[in-house]
Amino acid sequence: MTDAQKHLALAHFSALIDEQDARAQAIATQSDFLDYNTLDKLIIGVCGGDGIGPTITAESARVLQSLLADDVAAGKIEFRTIDGLTIENRAACGKAIPDDVLAALKECHVILKGPTTTPQAGDGWPNIESANVAMRKALDLFANMRPVRVPEQGIDWTFFRENTEGAYAVGSRGIHITDELALDFVVTTSEGTRRIAKLAYEFARANGKERVSIVSKANVIKTTDGKFLGLSKEVGADYPEITTDEWYIDILTAKLIDEKRRRDFRVFVLPNLYGDIITDEAAEFQGGVGTAGSANIGKRYAMFEAIHGSAPRMVKEGRAQYADPCSMLRASAMLLAHIGKSAEADRLNAALDKCMTTERALVVTGRDTGATCRAFGDYVVQTIEA
Ligand code: IPM
Numbered sequence: 001m002t003d004a005q006k007h008l009a010l011a012h013f014s015a016l017i018d019e020q021d022a023r024a025q026a027i028a029t030q031s032d033f034l035d036y037n038t039l040d041k042l043i044i045g046v047c048g049g050d051g052i053g054p055t056i057t058a059e060s061a062r063v064l065q066s067l068l069a070d071d072v073a074a075g076k077i078e079f080r081t082i083d084g085l086t087i088e089n090r091a092a093c094g095k096a097i098p099d100d101v102l103a104a105l106k107e108c109h110v111i112l113k114g115p116t117t118t119p120q121a122g123d124g125w126p127n128i129e130s131a132n133v134a135m136r137k138a139l140d141l142f143a144n145m146r147p148v149r150v151p152e153q154g155i156d157w158t159f160f161r162e163n164t165e166g167a168y169a170v171g172s173r174g175i176h177i178t179d180e181l182a183l184d185f186v187v188t189t190s191e192g193t194r195r196i197a198k199l200a201y202e203f204a205r206a207n208g209k210e211r212v213s214i215v216s217k218a219n220v221i222k223t224t225d226g227k228f229l230g231l232s233k234e235v236g237a238d239y240p241e242i243t244t245d246e247w248y249i250d251i252l253t254a255k256l257i258d259e260k261r262r263r264d265f266r267v268f269v270l271p272n273l274y275g276d277i278i279t280d281e282a283a284e285f286q287g288g289v290g291t292a293g294s295a296n297i298g299k300r301y302a303m304f305e306a307i308h309g310s311a312p313r314m315v316k317e318g319r320a321q322y323a324d325p326c327s328m329l330r331a332s333a334m335l336l337a338h339i340g341k342s343a344e345a346d347r348l349n350a351a352l353d354k355c356m357t358t359e360r361a362l363v364v365t366g367r368d369t370g371a372t373c374r375a376f377g378d379y380v381v382q383t384i385e386a
């Protein structure tokens with residue numbers, strides 16, 4: 001390594017430290033959660049994304065609008081369409097989220113967001129940051145809540161994935177120091193950990209879940225994961241009625257497929273990357289990532305999305321109209337619950353249980369062998385109204 005290479009790397013590192021220090025200070029002095037009851041009008045942004053995103057998002061927005069029709073008519077809720085989060089537009093602007101799109105998002109309170117294509121080195125798109133990851137950071141959506149339920153197997157899990165830190169905090173800004181040597185960075189802050197742990201425990205308390213499992217790899221990633229584990233345990237001490245246990249991510253991954261043990265898990269709190277990986281595994285038990293919704297919650301904003309990607313191949317093969325909207329519909333139910341419409345959330349979830357599992361009068365297969373997204377949306381609306 002030359003001196004120049006080393007100095008460049010140090011300057012880069014120095015800038016990252018300053019930025020993360022500023023972020024740590026900002027979140028430590030942040031105000032509390034916005035109370036939606038204090039608003040004259042709640043604005044729901046609908047952002048289609050790309051690939052199958054616009055199809056499944058439009059369908060979910062239609063179901064939401066039917067459930068919230070009275071509030072919309074009374075001017076208490078407004079739906080607002082936000083265009084421009086397509087890969088083509090993001091690539092043209094060279095930004096993960098174009099400025100005008102971000103400004104429009106910030107005028108909303110909650111957002112229903114379709115999947116967006118994430119460029120990766122060598123796929124032909126400029127290597128911009130993922131729009132999901134950028135939005136989580138830009139709106140400080142620090143908690144990624146992902147439920148997985150398979151009642152007949154005793155599976156009732158809710159994952160609280162830390163959503164703005166860990167390996168993702170500066171994940172697109174590692175450094176190639178020399179041709180030989182590359183370095184990435186992992187970030188943990190005290191407030192970043194406490195706030196996600198607190199949300200997980202508060203959820204457990206409010207919903208009568210008797211166990212919170214703190215997941216890390218603190219035996220190896222001693223500094224950042226060690227801090228995450230230590231502070232989460234400290235938070236857990238304030239909830240004496242809840243059993244806290246600690247798991248390393250590797251053995252937890254194994255135990256999720258252990259039929260006897262996995263019934264005991266309820267709530268998980270875990271760093272960003274582990275949460276990303278394990279929620280795909282977990283969703284597989286309830287029928288795959290196409291069935292799983294995800295809430296990205298911050299103190300001022302919240303965004304609801306599918307846990308899967310934009311399936312560009314379906315669009316290329318002309319099958320977008322057969323895309324399965326269930327993940328976005330589950331996300332829509334989470335949106336309803338989040339804005340205090342728990343009766344409507346329950347109605348939507350009950351209809352989805354029926355349409356997806358018990359009745360299955362229409363089945364989406366992703367091809368012309370199954371129902372279209374639109375027809376399935378109609379089926380859900382009719383089931384809600386029945
Ligand atoms: C998710 C996705 C994203 C993530 C991708 C698309 C960047 O996998 O929401 O889990 O890694 O967080």
Ligand code: MG
Pocket residue numbers: 276277280307
């Ligand atoms: Mg993922």
